[in-house]
Amino acid sequence: MRLTILDNGHGIRAKAIFVLIRVISGHPVVDAVKLALYRPDFYRAGGLTQEAMRGPSEWSVADRELMAAYVSKVNETEFCIAAHTATSALAYNDGAKVSATLADLETAPLSEPLRATLRMLGTLTRDNRVDAADMRRVLAAGVSEAQIKDALAVSFAFNVTDRLADVFDFAVDNPAAINAGAKYLLARGYR
Amino acid sequence: MSDITSLHSSLVTRVLEGEGRASPEIRRAAFDNEGLTEPIGAFVDKVAHRARMVTDADIDTLRKAGLSEDQVYEIVVCAAIGQATRQYENALAVLSATTGRD
Numbered sequence: 001m002r003l004t005i006l007d008n009g010h011g012i013r014a015k016a017i018f019v020l021i022r023v024i025s026g027h028p029v030v031d032a033v034k035l036a037l038y039r040p041d042f043y044r045a046g047g048l049t050q051e052a053m054r055g056p057s058e059w060s061v062a063d064r065e066l067m068a069a070y071v072s073k074v075n076e077t078e079f080c081i082a083a084h085t086a087t088s089a090l091a092y093n094d095g096a097k098v099s100a101t102l103a104d105l106e107t108a109p110l111s112e113p114l115r116a117t118l119r120m121l122g123t124l125t126r127d128n129r130v131d132a133a134d135m136r137r138v139l140a141a142g143v144s145e146a147q148i149k150d151a152l153a154v155s156f157a158f159n160v161t162d163r164l165a166d167v168f169d170f171a172v173d174n175p176a177a178i179n180a181g182a183k184y185l186l187a188r189g190y191r
Numbered sequence: 192m193s194d195i196t197s198l199h200s201s202l203v204t205r206v207l208e209g210e211g212r213a214s215p216e217i218r219r220a221a222f223d224n225e226g227l228t229e230p231i232g233a234f235v236d237k238v239a240h241r242a243r244m245v246t247d248a249d250i251d252t253l254r255k256a257g258l259s260e261d262q263v264y265e266i267v268v269c270a271a272i273g274q275a276t277r278q279y280e281n282a283l284a285v286l287s288a289t290t291g292r293d
Binding site for chain 2: 002003004005006009038039041042043044045047048051052055056057058075076077120124125128129130131132134135136139145146148149150152153155156157159160162163164166167168169
């Protein structure tokens with residue numbers, strides 16, 4: 001972490017939670033949790049991320065975790081790529097599908113609606129904008145307006161989180177801790 | 192459908208107008224990526240457009256300019272939410288224009 005306040009500037013309650021996490025999980029507290037529990041009255045995005053990732057949607061949880069991994073891949077945010085690749089792979093029970101998507105979206109074994117949606121999210125993330133032709137291609141692939149809005153909510157959440165992870169320099173955890181985190185995110189979500 | 196509309200609105204209001212160590216004017220300018228003096232302006236633009244390229248030296252530059260860690264933290268959060276909001280609102284507007292519906 002580049003800011004010492006995010007490592008050890010927390011209040012007593014958060015520090016107590018960190019002790020519990022270390023004891024119960026057997027892993028260090030991940031930097032995303034340290035950020036989430038720092039001054040929660042200021043930046044408190046857990047509810048928004050929970051709604052985007054676990055709220056009602058025609059997309060599965062696995063699909064939305066793949067969107068999070070894909071947006072993070074475009075942003076080149078190592079912490080979020082690792083976390084959401086693992087979570088998506090666990091949710092699909094198919095790590096090869098997630099790896100193939102991040103390696104080459106065009107040849108990955110995905111449904112065309114999901115591929116078209118990821119392509120649009122990639123353009124939005126890379127260029128900060130999309131145009132009507134981009135959007136028409138997604139609709140033509142059979143994606144509903146509601147699905148597009150849901151995907152844009154995921155993209156919003158991770159375009160914020162990726163920037164924070166990069167600027168604050170989140171440490172990429174070891175594979176065992178990443179997998180434990182993936183299981184937690186599927187069982188408990190983002191709150 | 193999931194709905195982040197009100198959660199997004201309250202998040203933006205909280206980081207721009209809630210209690211903070213950086214002034215509301217600086218937080219708003221960081222959110223907008225506009226109208227900031229140096230070295231904060233160049234830093235905020237990097238957060239918005241090349242966040243992975245931010246280095247320890249960038250943070251040190253802000254410290255040397257007199258900013259506290261909490262002020263840097265708030266500026267980064269506002270800059271990140273601002274850029275992601277511009278993306279999100281652009282895409283929603285294009286979707287609405289394409290389908291002819293709100």
